[in-house]
Amino acid sequence: MDIKVVKFNEYKEAAEIKAILMFEAKEDFHMKFEDEAINNAISFVQENKEFSGKKGEIYTVNLLRKEAPSKIVLVGAGKGEELTVETLRKNVGKLVKECIKLKAATLEINVPALRKHFDMELAAKAIGEAVTMATYNFDTYKSDKKPVNLKTVTLLCCSQCDVTVLEEAIKEGIALGEGNLIARDLVNEPANILTPAELAKRAEVAGKKYGFEVKVYNKDEIISLGMEAYMAVGKGSANEPKLIVMKHLGNQENPEDIFGLVGKGLTFDTGGYCIKPGQSMANMKTDMGGAAAVIGAMSSIAKMDLKKNVVAVVAACENMISGEAYRPGDIIGSMAGKTIEVLNTDAEGRLTLVDAVTYIIRNEKATKVVDIATLTGAVVTALGSAAMGVVTNDDNFYNSLEAASKEVEEKVWKLPSFDEYKEQIKGDVADLKNIGGPKGGSITAGLFIGEFVENKPWLHLDIAGTCASEKPPTEYHSSGATGSGARLLYTLVKNQ
Template sequence: MSTTLPSQTLPKQVEPPTFTLSPLGPESVDAEIIALPVLPGDDALLIGPGAADLEDHHDLLGHLEFEGATGSAGEVTTYAVTGSGALRQILLIGVGEQRRDDFRRAGAALARAVRDRTHVVTTIPAVDPEVGLEPFVAGATLASFLFHWRSEGAPWTPVETITLADLGDDQAAALERAEAIARAGWRARFYATVPSNLKNPAWLAEQATALAGETGLKIDVWDEERLAAEGFGGIVAVGQGSATPPRLIRLDYTPRKAGRKTPTIVLVGKGITFDTGGLNIKPGDGMLNMKRDMTGGAVVLAVMSALAEVGCPVKVVGLIASAENAISGSALRPGDVVAHYGGRTSEVTNTDAEGRLVLADAMAYAAEKVKPAAMVDIATLTGAMRVALGQTLAGCFADDDELAARLIEASDASGEALWRMPLVADYEEKLSSKVADADNAPGGPGAITAALFLHHFTGGVPWAHVDVAGGDAYADVHELTPGPTGFGARVLLTWLAGADPLDGVGA
């Protein structure tokens, strides 16, 4: 007897804060909360822009001294205001040495301190707008992130509006870029967090189609029949055990001033919407967070959504190889041989090494059909990377030093830290198989051999592989709230928003 499952509908989700600019001082903006920056001085603490008029009526420095404040980045000291006006609270927030990380942490601390509020005005970015605006907005936005599926509604809501005082319209373009990058990080987190009883390859394709309609991107989606007909053997094989069939999603961005000579970059994202491990089943604890195994696809989708807003000067093709790695009578078996797009074959010695099988198809397609100037894939690929670098760093492999340098530079600016890993040719022999071109699970060092496996599908295009396996936060840490982090959207957008993302690449 067949059973029809009830349809799943997400409840209304919270929205990120909206940011506005005001050339006026904070005391001239009608708000219930003012947040001022606290700077460590040589002999005493200093309070940044906006403090002078407020200190006529409030002993803020005395309060900081009484509370033992240090001015360290993200430290919050609360000063209560009584009276008949709208102002009820002054938050004194440390900005430490005023580095990008310090402003990001200050923004995150502010966001947490004003949850469930309507409006806060702050001068924190005004300390140094060139350094502080973008990271402050990222910190305040992402520390406001919340996903919920509760019958009673969200347990808290982000502050609705953050007014950036002492900043005029000359910062409008910088603010627009900052919000685009921050909201892409939010979008990536959302996609990675949606539970897999709703999220499957078809759902992900629906999200991409809706996003393309909103942003003017071109879209093409391969269903399971077209994937099989056109030779995408890796994607088909990984998805064949699931009741929800696989998809390949292509999104195309073209800048307004593009010409015939405008180069193209390809982004490839792993979109495994749930990973049981297949017949090589994961232990229960290892399976619990596998709704986030499509983080790479979530990042590519989020990045594509924001390219126009950040003014990306090159063409970008985003490819999301999506499947559910499930267990059934039709599931991929250990010992099976998969023929990838373009003909290269893989012996499947471990069905839990499925991500590289789907990425390989998409990469081979990109090399043959798109012929890009550079290719970057991003994936929650190996537990070995998480063991090596933990939860806060991602590994970056590259066969082009300049491409690696551009990505590392973007990681330093964005706050999503990449650590370059060695692409060691001496381990190539580990990939050997007795029956196919390669073994999909050649063993340790696992992160390196996985990268070497993928390298065969680049077609000689300058390439980088970003392994974001440590993509979970377990507590409020700086700009992150608990859950899948969506790591990668900010670093890729920072790179792609540069004046010349391909500077020196392939030379």
């Protein structure tokens, strides 16, 4: 997708579809076009009250001619003072999907009216995100594919705008959108295709494309690292685990400041001997949503060459049933040296994560850590699909996350971490037990991971409710994987 910026008075071409962003108040729209057919169409629609400019409203007018533009699309921006970045993303997402439906190859978006109410740099970034994300369609395995014809989008701005600044903003928006789509693609892949080895291969491909380092450790190397908890989960599968380590070292002046990202990478989860019901198991291909998020975030971070040192780790494996699989009642070790009593083999993600957290702190010297995982059904019960549940040991770090969440409109909610919850995971026959009972499950799961963070500033993000959706959660999403967390992690890293 080619997205470019041109000043309105310098634009000499014409796209198939001209989109015009309009507010409810007519006085907020002063633009007149040289093409009288467009002016007449806008006047007619407004006078007949077929389009009012309300937020989210969209209206397509066929100009009944062959020359471009052959159609105009009016996009409602609502009341100027109420316009937000997210509203703009949604408007553009709806616009792009309309253009795809109309099979247009070129689109121009007229936004001079925005300047009165909105920061144009933020607008350009949001448009870059929305255009990139709204074109997505996972049809890899369909024989009857519906290609997206839309190839070029031109953003027409006012003469006072700095085109160079807006181009850089669009570039960042595209980078964020691409990171989101990488995550969506990975989560949407079926587990018979996306094995741990294939996930590692996809990370290597992304690393080569976007410019970050990738090292993959095999089974023997994982064992030599002492990652006993991780190996306990992965040893039941014929597909061997792969430890994926990704690096973007963008701040050579401060090499000791390292931001650690850890993503849960269960490419399939049967629940082990505590087997899941069949209805619950069908979507367990999504149990690597955390891994997808960090791979997507690393792609965006590297593409924008952020001046940050970031290391990401994914302990990829499958939780399967076999003669080699771990059992309820087993006592296992961990890379940190702590022992764990396994009370439920379906509480497996936290076992892989604690070894990945220990690795990133001890071997990669991370100074702050975020883990992200489709960890618990309990978080869905608590928060539904609207927000990620967060457990943390550092309120300032959480405040940074909350600020980032508002930028990308990926909602977060901090869960309590009182000592009473920590008591629930203390072991009777080992240092810890891997579940804390039926109450406060998302909290105790997060706090279990927190036992391994070695006093580093830490955030745990449970995305079990936000990773995938049967219906598109916004106008720039599709059904299936949402890419939850990829844009959020990029923004959090950037703002630190």
